[in-house]
Amino acid sequence: xxxxxxxxxxxxxxxxxxxxxxxxxxxxxxxxxxxxxxxxxxxxxxxxxxxxxxxxxxxxxxxxxxxxxxxxxxxxxxxxxxxxxxxxxxxxxxxxxxxxxxxxxxxxxxxxxxxxxxxxxxxxxxxxxxxxxxxxxxxxxxxxxxxxxxxxxxxxxxxxxxxxxxxxxxxxxxxxxxxxxxxxxxxxxxxxxxxxxxxxxxxxxxxxxxxxxxxxxxxxxxxxxxxxxxxxxxxxxxxxxxxxxxxxxxxxxxxxxxxxxxxxxxxxxxxxxxxxxxxxxxxxxxxxxxxxxxxxxxxxxxxxxxxxxxxxxxxxxxxxxxxxxxxxxxxxxxxxxxxxxxxxxxxxxxxxxxxxxxxxxxxxxxxxxxxxxxxxxxxxxxxxxxxxxxxxxxxxxxxxxxxxxxxxxxxxxxxxxxxxxxxxxxxxxxxxxxxxxxxxxxxxxxxxxxxxxxxxx
Numbered sequence: 001x002x003x004x005x006x007x008x009x010x011x012x013x014x015x016x017x018x019x020x021x022x023x024x025x026x027x028x029x030x031x032x033x034x035x036x037x038x039x040x041x042x043x044x045x046x047x048x049x050x051x052x053x054x055x056x057x058x059x060x061x062x063x064x065x066x067x068x069x070x071x072x073x074x075x076x077x078x079x080x081x082x083x084x085x086x087x088x089x090x091x092x093x094x095x096x097x098x099x100x101x102x103x104x105x106x107x108x109x110x111x112x113x114x115x116x117x118x119x120x121x122x123x124x125x126x127x128x129x130x131x132x133x134x135x136x137x138x139x140x141x142x143x144x145x146x147x148x149x150x151x152x153x154x155x156x157x158x159x160x161x162x163x164x165x166x167x168x169x170x171x172x173x174x175x176x177x178x179x180x181x182x183x184x185x186x187x188x189x190x191x192x193x194x195x196x197x198x199x200x201x202x203x204x205x206x207x208x209x210x211x212x213x214x215x216x217x218x219x220x221x222x223x224x225x226x227x228x229x230x231x232x233x234x235x236x237x238x239x240x241x242x243x244x245x246x247x248x249x250x251x252x253x254x255x256x257x258x259x260x261x262x263x264x265x266x267x268x269x270x271x272x273x274x275x276x277x278x279x280x281x282x283x284x285x286x287x288x289x290x291x292x293x294x295x296x297x298x299x300x301x302x303x304x305x306x307x308x309x310x311x312x313x314x315x316x317x318x319x320x321x322x323x324x325x326x327x328x329x330x331x332x333x334x335x336x337x338x339x340x341x342x343x344x345x346x347x348x349x350x351x352x353x354x355x356x357x358x359x360x361x362x363x364x365x366x367x368x369x370x371x372x373x374x375x376x377x378x379x380x381x382x383x384x385x386x387x388x389x390x391x392x393x394x395x396x397x398x399x400x401x402x403x404x405x406x407x408x409x410x411x412x413x414x415x416x417x418x419x420x421x422x423x424x425x426x427x428x429x430x431x432x433x434x435x436x437x438x439x440x441x442x443x444x445x446x447x448x449x450x451x452x453x454x455x456x457x
Contacts, residue, residue: 010082010308015320023301023328025166026157030293030300032177036205037063038286039177040198043184045351048135050279050358052195053351055135057282058128058260059143061253062115066147068249069107070154073100075303076242077155078162079388080234082307092234097159099230100238101217104155108148115144127260129274135195142199149206156213162304168216176209240392245384247396251403258411262423270420272361277420280362283351284369291336295329295377299384306388315453319446322385329377337374340366365424372428375435376402382438386445398441402434 010018037056044052077100084093115122123136153176160169180201187197260278267277302325309317340347344366345359352359379402387395407430414422414429 010305011312011314011317015305015317015324018305019298019301019321019324019328022161022166022304023298023325025170026161026301027294027297028170028173030173030297031290032173034286034289034293035177036180036202038290039181039184040202041283041286042350043188044195044198045279045283046353047188048195049353050351050355051132051275052135052139053279053282054129054132054275055139055195056198057256057278057285058123058126058132058136059140060282060285061126061256062122062140062144062147063150064249064253064256066108066111066150067154068246068253069111070104070151071158071249072155072242072246073104073107073238074155074158074242075245075300075384075387076100076238076240078158079241079303079307080237081159081162082304082388083311083390095231095234096238097163097217099234100155100159101152102230103235103238104151105148108151111151112144112147115140115147119144126257127264127278129264129278131275132278139195139199142196143202146203146206149203149210153206153209153213156210156217158300158303160213160216161301165216166301169213172209172212172216175212176205179208180205241387241390241395243392243396245387245395245399247399251400251408255403255408255411258408259423262411262415263420266415266420266423272357272420276355276358276361277423279351280348280358280365281369281423283348283362284365287347287366288336288340288370288373291332291339291373292376292380294332296380298325298328298332299381301325302381303384303388306385310389313452315449318389319449319453322381322442322446325381325385326378329381330374333377334374337370337372340370340373368421368424369427371425372431372435375431378438379434382442385442389449391445394441394445398438401437402430406430406433 037060041053041056044056077096080096081093084096119137119141123133123140126136128136153172157169157173160166160172183201183204184198187193187201191197193200259281263277263281264274268274270277302321305321306318309315309321344363347366348359348362351362379398383395383398385395386392386398407426410426410429411423414426416422418425
């Protein structure tokens with residue numbers, strides 16, 4: 001072990017101590033991001049009703065695209081930073097970080113302008129029904145102003161964690177989430193601003209988190225004229241590593257659009273109508289995001305540990321970090337599954353202003369749509385593992401399995417046979433298929449790394 005590697009705790013401290021240190025801030029950051037959505041959903045459901053909830057579900061693909069951009073350059077920049085730092089090249093590592101910030105800002109502005117320009121046709125294309133459309137125009141038309149801040153705050157959280165300050169990254173996320181909760185209560189209950197108030201609460205809190213991140217990076221002199229100037233080589237390196245996390249969100253956005261349209265179509269053919277399934281499944285998915293954000297946070301917290309040690313050829317630590325992350329993620333997934341099956345009525349009531357039909361369908365969604373959610377933790381851990389060791393293609397492939405390769409095709413098959421119930425059964429089928437694929441591929445990779453470990457020793 002070289003002196004530089006030994007001096008860095010990523011290469012020498014026990015994995016069982018490193019993982020909580022890096023994963024906890026990442027988990028809190030991801031939870032805070034999930035809470036942005038679920039808190040809005042709860043407040044809107046109780047104050048505005050399920051039509052307002054439908055509007056937030058329509059907006060979800062836009063939110064996911066912003067998240068995808070943040071992950072593309074945040075995860076990509078952080079992974080390249082860690083791998084390069086582990087190899088001892090500090091100057092190039094700083095260039096990865098600065099370039100990532102530059103591109104996040106640029107893409108956030110482009111995304112904001114695009115949504116503003118095509119807002120009306122866009123929300124219709126995303127699945128807004130005739131009754132949901134007025135709410136969507138208000139909500140999405142307000143939230144779009146926060147898209148640059150959303151991209152930057154998400155991405156900078158990863159960069160700050162990779163820079164060895166997971167606690168500050170957590171503080172940024174918690175501050176934004178706490179502010180969002182306070183402003184939701186003020187704007188919806190205190191000032192009666194309706195769905196627009198929930199949207200402005202989100203925008204303001206996103207900018208608060210963004211400015212905190214920029215202050216840190218500027219204070220650490222990670223942002224300068226030299227580092228912010230992107231080069232082709234640095235940019236391609238970031239894109240190749242961050243693509244897996246990005247594509248996972250892009251496919252989620254595409255699948256969400258198809259899901260919204262399928263729910264409204266088959267919902268209209270059922271006793272529930274087009275809007276209740278749209279709102280109910282949105283509530284279920286956002287609740288599940290709250291639990292899955294813990295799993296994703298663990299996988300992201302592992303990134304600097306796995307990336308640094310793989311770059312330093314400490315393969316035993318790489319395998320150990322992955323296995324510990326899997327154990328934690330499975331514990332979380334199983335706990336979430338038990339909650340969904342045992343307490344679906346209580347979860348559904350959080351979003352309900354008193355509609356019995358909405359309550360009934362939402363309870364069914366929790367039990368059926370999330371029937372095999374205890375298997376869902378393996379895929380994100382494995383996808384991020386491959387990305388962290390520089391195998392971008394495998395990371396991308398695994399990240400696409402659940403949403404694009406399995407969920408989307410089944411979404412066009414199951415409802416044709418079972419109607420609105422078929423939509424709900426798509427999710428557990430996709431969970432099972434993605435789990436099986438990830439286990440087969442990672443088992444082979446861990447054997448290869450075991451061989452490198454024995455050869456290196």
